[in-house]
Amino acid sequence: MPDHKPYTVTFWGTRGSIPTPGVHTARYGGNTPCVAVEGGGGQLVILDAGTGIRALGLELVERQNGAVSAEILLSHAHWDHIQGLPHFKPFFASGNAVRIWGSRQGTTSLEAILRQQMDPAVFPVPLDALSAKLTVQQVEPGEFTIGEFRVRAMRLRHPGTTLGYRLTPSAGGPSMAYVTDNELGAGGSYDTAPGWRKEFTKFLAGADLLIHDAMYTPEELEQHRGWGHSTFVEAAALATDAGAKRLVLFHHEPEHDDGDLDTILAEARRQAKARGGSAEILAAQEGMRLTL
Ligand SMILES: [Zn+2]
Ligand SMILES: [Zn+2]
Numbered sequence: 001m002p003d004h005k006p007y008t009v010t011f012w013g014t015r016g017s018i019p020t021p022g023v024h025t026a027r028y029g030g031n032t033p034c035v036a037v038e039g040g041g042g043q044l045v046i047l048d049a050g051t052g053i054r055a056l057g058l059e060l061v062e063r064q065n066g067a068v069s070a071e072i073l074l075s076h077a078h079w080d081h082i083q084g085l086p087h088f089k090p091f092f093a094s095g096n097a098v099r100i101w102g103s104r105q106g107t108t109s110l111e112a113i114l115r116q117q118m119d120p121a122v123f124p125v126p127l128d129a130l131s132a133k134l135t136v137q138q139v140e141p142g143e144f145t146i147g148e149f150r151v152r153a154m155r156l157r158h159p160g161t162t163l164g165y166r167l168t169p170s171a172g173g174p175s176m177a178y179v180t181d182n183e184l185g186a187g188g189s190y191d192t193a194p195g196w197r198k199e200f201t202k203f204l205a206g207a208d209l210l211i212h213d214a215m216y217t218p219e220e221l222e223q224h225r226g227w228g229h230s231t232f233v234e235a236a237a238l239a240t241d242a243g244a245k246r247l248v249l250f251h252h253e254p255e256h257d258d259g260d261l262d263t264i265l266a267e268a269r270r271q272a273k274a275r276g277g278s279a280e281i282l283a284a285q286e287g288m289r290l291t292l
Pocket of ligand 2: 076078
């Protein structure tokens with residue numbers, strides 16, 4: 001018996017940039033980022049609101065059999081991380097409560113960004129017309145609590161203000177980190193401190209689960225430096241440096257079909273092993289559920 005209440009991490013959306021439905025992406029998934037963390041005490045924290053959140057919303061409404069209370073933690077406000085929000089079913093019934101956590105972008109508040117997303121010019125239902133009680137909670141890098149989880153947030157190397165999160169049950173137990181849209185390699189000009197890599201490795205030290213951006217192959221990266229993403233090789237090296245126990249490759253490139261991702265996963269495992277890495281490596285698949 002573990003000495004803590006286990007919690008689960010479920011992948012509802014794994015794809016970066018744009019949804020890629022179809023037979024060629026059916027195994028790893030075509031929905032954009034959404035990961036549900038469900039604590040041992042029942043606390044649900046939803047990481048990002050890509051199109052994967054639609055199916056999660058349906059399940060929540062179905063299984064709750066009463067009021068839904070959802071906490072949504074956004075890494076940043078690029079389309080692929082918020083485009084499922086307007087179709088999150090719990091918004092459309094009174095009695096439900098949804099709290100959205102995330103960073104402002106420059107001088108634009110998170111609430112203003114969400115309002116723009118549902119402006120009448122681009123979406124028929126404005127934010128104020130939602131039936132559920134909506135709270136917008138702006139966060140900064142640092143530490144805060146969501147229900148039964150302690151959350152630490154750190155700035156990532158990605159255009160705009162993008163945050164990586166490390167979640168640990170307040171009562172103790174294994175921790176997980178959600179780090180998508182992050183450029184580990186050289187390139188780009190980001191508003192992060194000079195000792196960023198060292199701090200970042202410390203931030204992730206000993207994580208039981210690391211979900212990390214692994215959008216590109218090393219060849220593809222050469223055309224995409226400064227876009228704010230990493231290769232599977234860089235993600236595996238980070239997992240080794242940080243002593244993470246398990247690495248999940250995430251934010252799949254839209255051009256990669258299931259066969260490509262099989263190859264990428266095998267190659268990531270082979271290279272990590274050759275370099276003495278001991279983390280177990282997986283590639284995020286829609287529907288995959290891990291227990292910590
Ligand atoms: Zn993204
Ligand atoms: Zn992004």
